Amino acid sequence: MTRFVERHPAWALIIIIAVAVALWLIFAVWPPGLEEAIGRKRVFLNALFNGITLGGLYFLVASGFTLIFGLMRNVNLAHGSLYLFGGYVGYAISASTGSWILSFIVAFILTALVGVLLQLLVFRRMEGQDLRQTMVTIGLSIVFADLMLWACGGDFYQVQTPNWLIGPIELPLITAVKSSGEPVYLRYPLVRLVIFLASVIIGIAMWLALNRTRIGMIIRAGVDDRDILAATGVRIQIVFVLVFALGAGLAGIAGVVGGTFQSLSPGEDIRFLLASLVVVIVGGMGSIPGAALGALIIGLAEQLGSVYIPTYAIVVTFLIMVLVLALRPQGLLARR
Amino acid sequence: MLKGSLGLIALSSLLLSGTAFAQEKIKVGVTATLEGTYTVLGEDGIRGFQTALNVLGKKVGDKELEFVIASTDATPDSAVRAVRKLIEQDKVQILLSPLSGDEGIAVKNFAKTHPELTFINAASGAQETTYVDPAPNFFRYNMDGAQWQVGLGKYAYDEKKYRKIATVGEDYSFIYTQVFGLVLEFCGAGGQVTNRQWVPLGTKDFASVIAALPDDVDAIYLGLGGADAVNFLNQYQQAGGKAHLMGGSIMIDQTILSSKGNAKNALVGTLAASGQADTWEDPGWQKFVKDYQDAFPPNKRFPSPSLLATNYYGSTMALVLALRQVNGDLSDNQSKYKAALAKIELDAPNGKIKLDANRQAIGTNFVTEVVDDGKGALFSKVVKVIPNVNQTLGYDPAVFAKIGLPSRTVPECKKY
Numbered sequence: 001m002t003r004f005v006e007r008h009p010a011w012a013l014i015i016i017i018a019v020a021v022a023l024w025l026i027f028a029v030w031p032p033g034l035e036e037a038i039g040r041k042r043v044f045l046n047a048l049f050n051g052i053t054l055g056g057l058y059f060l061v062a063s064g065f066t067l068i069f070g071l072m073r074n075v076n077l078a079h080g081s082l083y084l085f086g087g088y089v090g091y092a093i094s095a096s097t098g099s100w101i102l103s104f105i106v107a108f109i110l111t112a113l114v115g116v117l118l119q120l121l122v123f124r125r126m127e128g129q130d131l132r133q134t135m136v137t138i139g140l141s142i143v144f145a146d147l148m149l150w151a152c153g154g155d156f157y158q159v160q161t162p163n164w165l166i167g168p169i170e171l172p173l174i175t176a177v178k179s180s181g182e183p184v185y186l187r188y189p190l191v192r193l194v195i196f197l198a199s200v201i202i203g204i205a206m207w208l209a210l211n212r213t214r215i216g217m218i219i220r221a222g223v224d225d226r227d228i229l230a231a232t233g234v235r236i237q238i239v240f241v242l243v244f245a246l247g248a249g250l251a252g253i254a255g256v257v258g259g260t261f262q263s264l265s266p267g268e269d270i271r272f273l274l275a276s277l278v279v280v281i282v283g284g285m286g287s288i289p290g291a292a293l294g295a296l297i298i299g300l301a302e303q304l305g306s307v308y309i310p311t312y313a314i315v316v317t318f319l320i321m322v323l324v325l326a327l328r329p330q331g332l333l334a335r336r
Numbered sequence: 337m338l339k340g341s342l343g344l345i346a347l348s349s350l351l352l353s354g355t356a357f358a359q360e361k362i363k364v365g366v367t368a369t370l371e372g373t374y375t376v377l378g379e380d381g382i383r384g385f386q387t388a389l390n391v392l393g394k395k396v397g398d399k400e401l402e403f404v405i406a407s408t409d410a411t412p413d414s415a416v417r418a419v420r421k422l423i424e425q426d427k428v429q430i431l432l433s434p435l436s437g438d439e440g441i442a443v444k445n446f447a448k449t450h451p452e453l454t455f456i457n458a459a460s461g462a463q464e465t466t467y468v469d470p471a472p473n474f475f476r477y478n479m480d481g482a483q484w485q486v487g488l489g490k491y492a493y494d495e496k497k498y499r500k501i502a503t504v505g506e507d508y509s510f511i512y513t514q515v516f517g518l519v520l521e522f523c524g525a526g527g528q529v530t531n532r533q534w535v536p537l538g539t540k541d542f543a544s545v546i547a548a549l550p551d552d553v554d555a556i557y558l559g560l561g562g563a564d565a566v567n568f569l570n571q572y573q574q575a576g577g578k579a580h581l582m583g584g585s586i587m588i589d590q591t592i593l594s595s596k597g598n599a600k601n602a603l604v605g606t607l608a609a610s611g612q613a614d615t616w617e618d619p620g621w622q623k624f625v626k627d628y629q630d631a632f633p634p635n636k637r638f639p640s641p642s643l644l645a646t647n648y649y650g651s652t653m654a655l656v657l658a659l660r661q662v663n664g665d666l667s668d669n670q671s672k673y674k675a676a677l678a679k680i681e682l683d684a685p686n687g688k689i690k691l692d693a694n695r696q697a698i699g700t701n702f703v704t705e706v707v708d709d710g711k712g713a714l715f716s717k718v719v720k721v722i723p724n725v726n727q728t729l730g731y732d733p734a735v736f737a738k739i740g741l742p743s744r745t746v747p748e749c750k751k752y
Contacts, residue, residue, distance in 0.1 A: 042694030046547030
């Protein structure tokens with residue numbers, strides 16, 4: 001931190017000012033002039049929170065994607081299909097048992113199993129052949145999409161939100177002051193906050209597992225140099241299967257999350273594959289903190305864009321990607 | 337052995353195709369949105385089309401109709417690609433296409449490059465398709481989005497006493513046309529439309545859009561369809577939204593009213609207008625509903641046909657009946673067939689339909705309210721039936737032309 005300030009004093013100043021402005025925008029009661037210029041504070045705060053919570057969902061999908069890429073150098077373009085599959089499984093479980101929590105567990109296990117099968121039956125047979133793997137995963141994603149269309153139809157599915165999560169809660173953030181002097185607090189959907197918290201916990205747990213445990217050490221060593229790691233006697237194939245299972249399972253969990261606060265239908269697989277590609281390109285291929293930062297940036301850009309420049313909202317995401325590719329092609333937080 | 341059996345297969349397939357050629361076929365290409373946001377709409381459209389074939393049969397004189405179905409995703413380029421494929425690869429002679437608004441404008445323009453063929457609009461409802469520079473070989477037997485809103489603005493103002501409303505709609509031609517019809521009538525009656533929000537087709541996260549909805553309005557009009565509508569309702573419920581709602585023609589439709597989950601319950605009591613009403617007493621409509629229900633098992637269809645099924649049914653009806661009038665004669669660049677199509681008057685399930693000089697339907701419109709049937713299924717109940725709605729919505733054509741074409745900001749909220 002202090003090293004960063006010493007090395008880039010100008011950047012540090014800009015960042016500090018930006019953080020201060022953001023904090024002021026969030027906590028202060030807006031003066032009328034500002035409300036006239038950029039709209040009500042409620043809208044801004046909602047867009048901000050939505051961006052952050054949407055970023056949480058993107059992180060869940062993209063972290064698995066980036067983990068698999070980081071270790072195996074394998075661009076798994078069937079990742080979106082795993083997302084959708086997890087969502088459908090979650091829907092089936094929550095519809096038949098009524099338990100939201102159980103649907104996460106089953107979705108994680110089943111998609112992780114699909115991931116294991118993919119690794120054992122497909123990727124292991126073409127190790128180190130990037131192009132072949134990529135083509136095969138494209139093919140698989142098309143096959144999976146049609147199989148799911150056949151099984152589930154084109155209908156929209158929504159995973160039922162449990163009753164205790166329906167409706168908004170009041171946050172201690174003042175959006176406006178009524179003429180009587182009484183403050184109006186921000187009301188925000190509870191389910192989105194819970195999902196965001198869950199993704200933060202998963203992110204921290206993953207970071208801890210990678211940086212503080214033995215298996216994490218092995219995975220990090222594998223990311224740096226797979227061949228040397230194998231030469232030291234680690235059974236690398238087992239590590240591959242484990243990582244693939246974890247990455248796929250995370251996509252499955254993300255599917256249930258997406259099915260809860262959005263909906264599941266054919267085409268969602270491609271959308272989330274694209275989103276996680278963009279997130280990972282912005283954040284840096286193979287980096288978990290990069291996926292978190294990229295997800296946050298893309299989520300915020302989508303939501304703030306949809307409120308303040310609705311016409312060009314779609315372009316903003318890709319503009320960010322283009323900028324990152326132009327200025328820092330390895331991604332914002334890539335290690336190499 | 338292998339060679340022998342291969343030869344046998346080749347021979348028998350030759351024989352089979354030989355017998356098939358003995359009977360002359362008329363090839364018809366059909367497109368529907370079987371991918372993307374509007375998948376459910378496309379699927380039900382195809383159900384309506386099949387119901388029509390069940391009722392009418394596939395024979396025209398001694399010729400047999402053969403259908404090729406192609407899939408689109410509601411974007412104009414996907415529709416043109418599908419239509420081009422049907423014409424160039426499958427050699428179809430008649431097209432039943434497309435489903436969605438922007439697709440309609442693109443296919444109409446494409447139709448001009450094939451003046452020898454006949455294009456029958458399947459369900460698309462943008463105003464521009466037949467109002468601006470219409471193609472002489474493009475026929476539309478459903479009303480456009482603005483016609484489908486006739487009656488709604490007045491009913492909301494007079495009966496519900498709404499004075500100020502805001503709209504949220506998908507950012508493309510059909511919804512522009514729907515909002516056009518609503519605003520024209522609501523503002524004409526004296527109401528105010530304070531805010532019009534547009535979201536891209538295929539938006540998933542509506543939370544910020546919902547937060548930006550104004551509080552100081554009597555009702556919020558939703559011009560959404562397919563997955564977008566379901567997502568909106570789901571997130572609206574999570575945000576604790578309580579406003580009165582009004583709905584467009586594909587919002588208050590079985591495609592949404594029978595979606596899974598309970599978010600749709602926010603729609604009970606919602607006022608809407610469309611080219612059909614689920615609970616209409618008319619015997620023709622009731623017969624159509626029964627035909628539709630009999631044609632598919634309950635888990636493969638909606639409780640009652642959606643607007644898309646009705647439109648595809650009506651278009652298919654026009655296609656087959658006009659073809660029978662000319663006894664399948666498609667000679668001379670299909671001129672006899674086109675003349676028959678322009679003249680035909682349909683006794684469609686949703687009321688009588690005839691075409692105007694631009695080959696655009698004049699038909700019946702319905703103002704509806706969403707009711708719960710007591711068993712958890714939602715239906716649109718008729719509150720008002722308005723016959724003979726034309727494309728200029730009863731305005732003098734010169735006055736109507738001055739209003740301008742539907743867009744994000746047209747028409748202005750005033751009396752024309």
